[in-house]
Amino acid sequence: MTTDTAVRTTPSARRRRRVRRLSKRDRIVIALMIGVPLLLDLALIWGPAVSTFFLSFTNAHGAAPSKNIGAQNYTYMRTIDPDFWPALRHNVIWLIEFTVLATPLGVLLAVLLDRGIRGSRVYQSIFFLPVMLSLALIGIIWELMYGAQFGLINGVLGKTSPNDAINWLGDPKLNLWAVLVEATWRQAGYVMVLYLAGLKAFDPALREAAQLDGANAWQLFWRVTFPTLRPINNVILVVTVIESLRAFDLVYVTNGGTNGLQLLSAMITQDIVGPANRIGYGSALGVVLLVISLVPITYFLVQQFRKSER
Amino acid sequence: MKGEGHPVRPPPRKGRARFATGAFIMVLAVLWMLPLLWTVFVSLRTESDTNAHGYLSWPRSLTLQNYSNAWTQGQILMHFWNSAKITVPAVIITLFLASCVAFVVARFSFRFNLILLLVFTAGNLLPQQVLLAPLFKIYTSVAVPNWLSDSGQLYDSIAGIVLINVAFQTGFCVFVLSNFMRTIPEELTEAALVDGASVWTQYWRITMPLCRPALAALATLLTTWIYNDFFWALTLMSTGDKLPITSAIKNLQGEYAQNANLLSAGSLIIAVPTLVVYLILQRQFIAGLTLGSTKG
Numbered sequence: 167m168t169t170d171t172a173v174r175t176t177p178s179a180r181r182r183r184r185v186r187r188l189s190k191r192d193r194i195v196i197a198l199m200i201g202v203p204l205l206l207d208l209a210l211i212w213g214p215a216v217s218t219f220f221l222s223f224t225n226a227h228g229a230a231p232s233k234n235i236g237a238q239n240y241t242y243m244r245t246i247d248p249d250f251w252p253a254l255r256h257n258v259i260w261l262i263e264f265t266v267l268a269t270p271l272g273v274l275l276a277v278l279l280d281r282g283i284r285g286s287r288v289y290q291s292i293f294f295l296p297v298m299l300s301l302a303l304i305g306i307i308w309e310l311m312y313g314a315q316f317g318l319i320n321g322v323l324g325k326t327s328p329n330d331a332i333n334w335l336g337d338p339k340l341n342l343w344a345v346l347v348e349a350t351w352r353q354a355g356y357v358m359v360l361y362l363a364g365l366k367a368f369d370p371a372l373r374e375a376a377q378l379d380g381a382n383a384w385q386l387f388w389r390v391t392f393p394t395l396r397p398i399n400n401v402i403l404v405v406t407v408i409e410s411l412r413a414f415d416l417v418y419v420t421n422g423g424t425n426g427l428q429l430l431s432a433m434i435t436q437d438i439v440g441p442a443n444r445i446g447y448g449s450a451l452g453v454v455l456l457v458i459s460l461v462p463i464t465y466f467l468v469q470q471f472r473k474s475e476r
Numbered sequence: 477m478k479g480e481g482h483p484v485r486p487p488p489r490k491g492r493a494r495f496a497t498g499a500f501i502m503v504l505a506v507l508w509m510l511p512l513l514w515t516v517f518v519s520l521r522t523e524s525d526t527n528a529h530g531y532l533s534w535p536r537s538l539t540l541q542n543y544s545n546a547w548t549q550g551q552i553l554m555h556f557w558n559s560a561k562i563t564v565p566a567v568i569i570t571l572f573l574a575s576c577v578a579f580v581v582a583r584f585s586f587r588f589n590l591i592l593l594l595v596f597t598a599g600n601l602l603p604q605q606v607l608l609a610p611l612f613k614i615y616t617s618v619a620v621p622n623w624l625s626d627s628g629q630l631y632d633s634i635a636g637i638v639l640i641n642v643a644f645q646t647g648f649c650v651f652v653l654s655n656f657m658r659t660i661p662e663e664l665t666e667a668a669l670v671d672g673a674s675v676w677t678q679y680w681r682i683t684m685p686l687c688r689p690a691l692a693a694l695a696t697l698l699t700t701w702i703y704n705d706f707f708w709a710l711t712l713m714s715t716g717d718k719l720p721i722t723s724a725i726k727n728l729q730g731e732y733a734q735n736a737n738l739l740s741a742g743s744l745i746i747a748v749p750t751l752v753v754y755l756i757l758q759r760q761f762i763a764g765l766t767l768g769s770t771k772g
Contacts, residue, residue, distance in 0.1 A: 321532030
């Protein structure tokens with residue numbers, strides 16, 4: 167930190183000194199370096215995020231002039247819209263599945279592969295492959311697995327004739343779970359890679375010490391590894407929640423997010439860009455999703471920046 | 477250093493447990509590959525063969541015909557070109573803008589630094605759909621000169637999709653790059669400052685070259701993410717022929733008339749660019765992902 171030993175200054179005095187040392191041209195450059203990206207971010211991200219809130223109290227439709235209708239959109243959402251509660255429930259199921267299955271599976275893979283199993287690199291590459299593919303493409307690839315007549319799964323089960331074929335993606339009792347398998351296929355690999363990076367930072371001395379004390383693999387993970395990897399655990403928690411709130415592409419490719427696959431994200435999209443152009447109502451749904459998302463986002467920011475402040 | 481003096485016992489692992497772990501991973505790995513292997517298998521079969529014998533049957537003949545049919549019927553080249561026109565400028569602009577912000581935040585201790593970082597980082601974590609309604613209104617009402625957009629609006633233009641991708645991805649890159657730049661010794665820019673170097677010189681000539689590893693990793697990551705983005709072009713474009721390949725996927729299902737053989741060949745063609753990244757730049761990609769998750 168202290169290169170110039172000639173002047174010892176407190177941080178704040180130092181800061182003032184440095185800023186004053188900047189020429190006028192430098193100050194313009196700094197203003198532009200921050201100003202342009204900030205303007206873009208405010209105009210296209212935060213501006214819209216805030217205006218969603220205002221639009222949600224209007225009946226905006228397409229290009230027609232809109233008027234203020236108070237909380238009517240929210241009342242309609244709660245009491246009339248047949249898709250709202252199922253969508254919310256599906257979002258919650260998605261989140262639970264990610265939390266109890268997909269993410270722990272990824273962590274398990276990371277821990278097992280980190281122990282240096284033979285062919286560990288190859289396995290890592292295999293589990294990581296789905297992370298590279300777009301979710302839209304994953305949806306298509308799994309249609310080939312689930313297809314009633316041409317799908318591998320029905321083929322193996324011997325149920326390809328039209329009268330006894332299982333309609334994995336069409337049956338509203340099954341399709342959410344079928345799509346969750348697709349999502350898990352990707353999420354587990356994603357978590358695995360993040361966790362492997364965290365495990366690399368784990369001091370092997372701790373493991374050796376625990377093993378000398380006779381800890382078994384289970385104790386080693388829960389009592390030693392997991393607690394010391396707190397930073398990466400936080401990241402993974404946030405990734406899990408955010409990814410499940412962002413779920414969209416898979417259901418949209420499969421059936422547009424209808425008939426058993428309603429999600430808040432898909433409803434918003436259908437309302438706004440669908441034929442009805444219900445911008446006001448779509449915004450109200452957007453506000454619900456926004457408010458839910460702010461919980462993990464705030465958590466993440468507090469964790470990250472409290473640390474960097476120290 | 478540890479364990480000196482004590483001979484470290486080999487970790488007590490039971491042979492059976494080790495075998496079970498190996499078997500578990502192997503079974504899972506095979507299951508993990510099945511969807512793609514099946515897609516490859518289906519894509520190589522002729523329609524007459526699968527119609528006659530079903531899809532789960534020993535192939536009588538294999539063909540590459542599905543690939544060339546999928547390529548022409550899906551107008552894949554056109555959509556690839558659209559993807560390139562979006563992805564390449566978006567990646568370059570994002571990295572440029574993000575590195576500017578990151579440089580200022582990392583090198584100067586202004587009071588607003590933390591707020592700036594919060595604004596950029598949080599923006600990147602929002603679900604895209606939350607922004608859609610106002611964006612849709614903005615995009616359909618802002619007029620844009622014709623040399624930039626043939627629709628005269630941001631809506632339904634390549635420029636508009638580039639812009640939103642840049643705005644959306646900048647946050648993550650600011651976060652990663654500012655963390656990275658903080659690890660560069662301050663003495664380097666201090667020395668330049670003493671030599672009378674301007675802020676721009678410190679940024680462009682001194683800091684940026686040192687950030688090459690982080691920039692390479694982020695470029696790989698961004699290319700994949702923007703190429704893979706489905707949502708923005710789906711909602712902010714209306715002309716099918718302008719769609720990048722990922723957003724055109726849903727339309728392709730129609731073009732291929734529910735022919736599974738064509739669909740699987742088409743899917744694999746679409747996956748090629750990301751598979752190239754996977755095979756050649758996997759390390760960079762993972763580095764980019766983990767730069768963001770593990771600090772310093």
